[in-house]
Every structure is written in C-alpha cells, then in structure tokens.
Amino acid sequence: MRWSAQGGAVTMPRMLRPTLAIDAMGGDLAPDEIVRGAARLTLETDLDVVLVGDEPRLSALLARSRHNPERLAVHHAAQSIGMGEDPRQVLALRPDASILVAARLLAQGRADALITAGNTGACVLACSSELRLLPGVRRAALAAVFPTERRRGAKEDPFSLILDVGASLDAEAEDLVSFARMGAAYARAISRNPAPRVALLSTGAEPTKGPPAVVEANRLLLDVPGIEFIGNIEGLDIPRGAADVVVTSGFVGNVVLKLLEGLSETVLEVARYAYKERLMWRAGLTMLSGGIRHLKRITDWEQYGGAPILGFDRVVIKAHGRSREQAIVNAGKVAAKTVAAGVIDAIASRSAPEAPRLAEG
Amino acid sequence: MDQASRVYRWDLDKTYLRTDFDSLRGLLRAALEKASAKVNVAGSAALLRELQAVEGARICVVSGSPRQMRRTLEEKLRLDGVEFDELVLKPNVENLIRGRFRAVRDQVGYKLPALLDGRMRVPSFAQETLFGDDAEADAFVYSLYADLIAGKVPVSTLAEILEHCGLYDDDQARILDLAVRVPRGAPAVGRIFIHLDAYTPPARFAPYGVRVVPIYNYFQAAVLLFSDGHFGPASVARIAAELSQGYGYSLLSLANSFQDLVRRGFAGEKAITALRLAFEAPDAMIEALKPAGGVIETFLQRISMVAGTRRPKAADAAIDYLGIVRAEGPPRKWRAGGRRRKIAGGPF
Numbered sequence: 001m002r003w004s005a006q007g008g009a010v011t012m013p014r015m016l017r018p019t020l021a022i023d024a025m026g027g028d029l030a031p032d033e034i035v036r037g038a039a040r041l042t043l044e045t046d047l048d049v050v051l052v053g054d055e056p057r058l059s060a061l062l063a064r065s066r067h068n069p070e071r072l073a074v075h076h077a078a079q080s081i082g083m084g085e086d087p088r089q090v091l092a093l094r095p096d097a098s099i100l101v102a103a104r105l106l107a108q109g110r111a112d113a114l115i116t117a118g119n120t121g122a123c124v125l126a127c128s129s130e131l132r133l134l135p136g137v138r139r140a141a142l143a144a145v146f147p148t149e150r151r152r153g154a155k156e157d158p159f160s161l162i163l164d165v166g167a168s169l170d171a172e173a174e175d176l177v178s179f180a181r182m183g184a185a186y187a188r189a190i191s192r193n194p195a196p197r198v199a200l201l202s203t204g205a206e207p208t209k210g211p212p213a214v215v216e217a218n219r220l221l222l223d224v225p226g227i228e229f230i231g232n233i234e235g236l237d238i239p240r241g242a243a244d245v246v247v248t249s250g251f252v253g254n255v256v257l258k259l260l261e262g263l264s265e266t267v268l269e270v271a272r273y274a275y276k277e278r279l280m281w282r283a284g285l286t287m288l289s290g291g292i293r294h295l296k297r298i299t300d301w302e303q304y305g306g307a308p309i310l311g312f313d314r315v316v317i318k319a320h321g322r323s324r325e326q327a328i329v330n331a332g333k334v335a336a337k338t339v340a341a342g343v344i345d346a347i348a349s350r351s352a353p354e355a356p357r358l359a360e361g
Numbered sequence: 362m363d364q365a366s367r368v369y370r371w372d373l374d375k376t377y378l379r380t381d382f383d384s385l386r387g388l389l390r391a392a393l394e395k396a397s398a399k400v401n402v403a404g405s406a407a408l409l410r411e412l413q414a415v416e417g418a419r420i421c422v423v424s425g426s427p428r429q430m431r432r433t434l435e436e437k438l439r440l441d442g443v444e445f446d447e448l449v450l451k452p453n454v455e456n457l458i459r460g461r462f463r464a465v466r467d468q469v470g471y472k473l474p475a476l477l478d479g480r481m482r483v484p485s486f487a488q489e490t491l492f493g494d495d496a497e498a499d500a501f502v503y504s505l506y507a508d509l510i511a512g513k514v515p516v517s518t519l520a521e522i523l524e525h526c527g528l529y530d531d532d533q534a535r536i537l538d539l540a541v542r543v544p545r546g547a548p549a550v551g552r553i554f555i556h557l558d559a560y561t562p563p564a565r566f567a568p569y570g571v572r573v574v575p576i577y578n579y580f581q582a583a584v585l586l587f588s589d590g591h592f593g594p595a596s597v598a599r600i601a602a603e604l605s606q607g608y609g610y611s612l613l614s615l616a617n618s619f620q621d622l623v624r625r626g627f628a629g630e631k632a633i634t635a636l637r638l639a640f641e642a643p644d645a646m647i648e649a650l651k652p653a654g655g656v657i658e659t660f661l662q663r664i665s666m667v668a669g670t671r672r673p674k675a676a677d678a679a680i681d682y683l684g685i686v687r688a689e690g691p692p693r694k695w696r697a698g699g700r701r702r703k704i705a706g707g708p709f
Contacts, residue, residue, distance in 0.1 A: 043560060048613065048617075050666075054668075055624070055666075055667050055668040056668055056671070059624040059625065059667075060674070062624070063562060063563050063564040063625060063674070064562050064564045065562055066559075066560045066561070066562055067560065068560060068577065069577055069617055069618060069620075069621035070577060070578065070610070070614035070615075070617050070618050071614065071617065072617060072621075073616075073617045073620050073663055073666060074620070074624060074666060074667060075666040076666060076667055076668040078668075
C-alpha cells in the first residue's frame, strides 16, 4: 500500500514513514513549543504525529497553528510530570502521565518512535516500565552528538557520539561495554561509518587510569570482537575528534555535555558583548559573522534536535529540556532517521551474541 | 424561478481546483492549460457529484476566474461528471480595459452581488451550503451574504461595511440595490465550508461563528453534510473511497481528519453515529476501504483518544464585519500565509 500527502503525490511507503509519539507536556516550554514543532513536522515532513497530553489544551493550541491534521492525532493524557519532580516518587502515582502514555503507545506498536523534551529520569523510568531492554543490555544510555574537528564515515560526519550523558548516573564495567557496542552500532547505521573508533573517557590514555569500572571496561573491550576500540581518551580529545564514540558513565557524560554546551554559549555571549562594546570590534565581528554563524550552527544543540536513548527495543529520542519548535522538528527528523536506518535491529544484532561471554568474563 | 430546495454554491480556484495564482507563472498556467490538465482539490469532484444527486439540488459556481475561461471550465466540470446550474465568472479583462485595477483582486464587489443575484433566482425557502477557501475573503463574503439574506445586516450597516472595503462606486451601488431587493427571511445558509488550502489556522475563522467550518479535506465536509442529512452514508463512503484510491489518502489520515473535527467541536455524538452508519453501509465502494476490516475500529480508536466531544470554540454573537475590515483592511488585500516577519537582531 502506498501512502501520500494531500493532493495525491505518492510518497514513502509505511515502513519509511514512521509515526512519532510526542510527549507534548514534557519540557520547560511545553506544551506551546512542542505543539508548534509537531505542527511543523506535519507540514514539512512525511511523518505521522501523535501528540500525547492534555487534549483540550493541545487542541486549542493546534487551532492557532498551521498544521496538517491528516498527519496528526492527539492522544489525551490527563497527567504530566514536571521537570523538577522526582520521577521515582511521582511516576507510580500518575499512571496517566503523558510520558507513560506515550511509552505505552510505543510498546503497543501504535507509534514507531517516542520524542520527549521532558524530565530525563521520568522518560527512562517510563520506558523501562513499558518497553523492553534489548538482549545483552542491562542499562539504557542517552547518546548525544558533539561537533569535532574530524570528518568521519561516508557522510563526512563531523559529529562524535558521547554516551551515556544522563540516562543513569553510575555505570559498571559491563554497562560501559554495552554502551560501546550500542554506540558503535548507532554510528555505523546513522553516520554510515563502517568502523567507528570507540574510546573510554578517562583521566589518561593509559589503560590503568581512571576509576575501577573504567579500568575493567578497558580490559573487557580489548577482547570484544567487531569494535574498533582505541583505548582511553581524555576530555580534551573529545572536540578534537580523537574517537567517533566516546563511552562514559551518565554522571560524567552529562557534566561533559553541559560543559561543552556552556562553552559554546559563552563564546557567543562574549562575541555579542564585544559587538555592542566597540565600533572596531563590531566591524571585525561583522566581517567574521559568516564564520560565527557557522560555528553557532554546528555547536547549537537545537540543530541536533534530540539524543537517542539506546538500549530499548524501540526508538526513544530525548530532546533538550529547553527545546523550542526548531529543536522538536529536528528531533522528529532524528527519530525518523533512526527508525529508517534500523538502528534498533543493528544494536540488537551487535549486542545479543556476545552478552553471555561478557557476563562470564 | 427554479424550484431548488437546496443550493450548493462553490468557488472554483483552491476550492474545487488546485490553482496556483500566487505567482505570475501559476496565473499564466491556469489561464492557458487545457481542461484535462486541470487538477482537482482531492475529493472535490466526488463531493460535487454527490451533492448534485441530492433531491432539489441546485449547483451554482461563482468563480474569480476570467470569463474567457468559461469553455475550459465547463469542459473540466463535464469531464468530472459535474452538472451545474449556474457558472458565474469574473469580467477581469473588462476590468483591466476600464482601468478598474482594484476590481481585479476584489472579491466583495464581485462575489457579493453575484451571490445576491443568484439568491433572487431560487425560492425563499431554499437552504444554502457554501464552499470557499482560505486564499482570500470567502469566509467574509459568504458570511455577509448569509447574514444579509437572513435580515441580520441592515442596508445602512452594509453601506458602511462596503465603504471600508474600498469598492468602486458602481459596485457599491449595485450591491446596495440588490440588498434592498433580495428576499429576506429565516436563516438560509446552514454551513460555510472553507477549504484550508494554505493551512490557515482554523482559529482565524472564529470571528465568523460556528456557521463557518474550516476544513482540511472534503471527507470532513462529507461527514458533516451527512450528519446534517444532505445525503446518505453511501455518499460518504464513495467520497472516502475516491480520496483513498484517487489521491492516496490512508485510513489513518481519514481517521485523523475525523478526530480533528471532533477536537474542534464540529463533530459530536451525532456525527460519530452517522459515521458509524456510513462505514457499516453495505456498499461495494466501502469494501475497498477495508484492507484489514478495521475501518470503524480505526475511527473509534481515534475518537477514544480525545478527552470527549465539545462545542466549537467560535463567537456566538453577531459577526462584527466593520470591526473585521477596520482591523484587517480591505478584503482584496487579504492573503493566506503572508510573508514571514524578518527577525530583528545582530549579525549572529
């Protein structure tokens, strides 16, 4: 069967036109910005969208937005979880929370991917309760991309992948190995990089450097087939692009990611300050504005939309908590690409066979 | 006088036909292309065919296309199997020759008298349903027409409204003359369907009240016309089938369209029941829509996803036409999807 946009132009077959379940109530700027992003997705892409949240409120917002309702449905969820709430305390008390309902739709096969800009912990817990972890995966990992000096893969991708950046705080050696497998599979499928270089983030390049879990993971990864493990790297190697996949625990990964984000924003703030301060600086910056805009574009998290939470048997994309319309549009595109590239199958096929050996090792 | 009891008045461009008159190239193509090359808005021909089969129906087309296109448009309607009773076209070349440039884009000065004139050719009991689009001022013109024949807009107020529309004096005088002569009575216009060709947010039409129903496709119109008793369930099924088979609409997109009507308050329990009947109709056409036998379930699932049925959010009060033209300027300058504002700021 062929599916099409209004007007009869035949477009993508069903398997290439995923349905996205979007948690409309999650995020600092929800639901307004989330609805705007979803509305744009219905006009700019071939994707089908199910907005999950307070239906009367979402319907009122949609009525004020340009959108294509033929590609959009609203699924009512009477409850939601705030960004500052402790998900372990509130999730069980709110069975109709938008993130839980969205995860349920995903589990039931009524959506192909889930997008949320909401509370990360709530997202991971909701997915843990509704979805299954892939065989050989003990813990899900949030994987973020960061621009580097190097280009990699068939697509000349400038981005390296860092995981985990906050799905959980701690990670044991087996978890880090599992993250390495998932990250490598993701990089192969999305960046079309046949042999991504995988590294552990540590305090030195020597295999004995770092906390016990990292030392142990280093030892284990040397014996894992199918992974181009290059050893440990340090923080300064991340922007240099020394590795295509950087593996770390959620706590460290989140700190690193926020630091990199903060640096990028600070550089631009300094440039804005200088622009206002002196005429000469303004002239100089105006001449450099093309380059600065390019720098902003490649370091702007809104351009990447969202980070996949790897390890579940469905595609889950976590958008930034401060996501605006554009970030949601891009998160939708990331989700569609992840579904179309068959990332889940790729991870499952790379994770399962070696898992028992890891446990033994 | 025609003994029609139901009058269906249609615009053509962007309502019945997919026309691009936003660019010179599109305008030229629309003027020069053959009837067989013209493309319908999805489902429009199917809906018109169902409407012309309604007992006592009169199909009237009032289009802004130039009179020189009459033969092509007649041929197009004939190719689509549509029989019309009236086809009114705009004297655009005449307007240009006489230097009446404002009239070329103006809708009020052309459509309102055409509608009033048409009303005088049908019995006063005839009920009307109007079809337009969001490209220009159809919602405004149609609503004003509906309120005029319902006696809700005094001629003195009409004169003031027309003054703000920036019409030529002779157009204004003609409209006022027709407004005085047109029979007035109980509300005759039931619904005004506005096809959202440019995806204009439906809330923009809230000032026109619940009579104006912004629709994204003709399946939505078919469902409401069915629940209003214009035609039977087989008609809805045939329109859905044409959308599905001729324009690639999926069951999901039709179900989403229905959910949209429910969410906006236009489809309540009555329409849900009507739709259930439509899809249970023993019609061969509907069989084509049942790839997995789950048609009704798909629709019910979409309905169960919303928090409940509701009334549409639109003004119940009389339409403030003067307020609208004062706020938005003359209707001839209205365009759907205006230019995006440039965002102010530094170089980065």
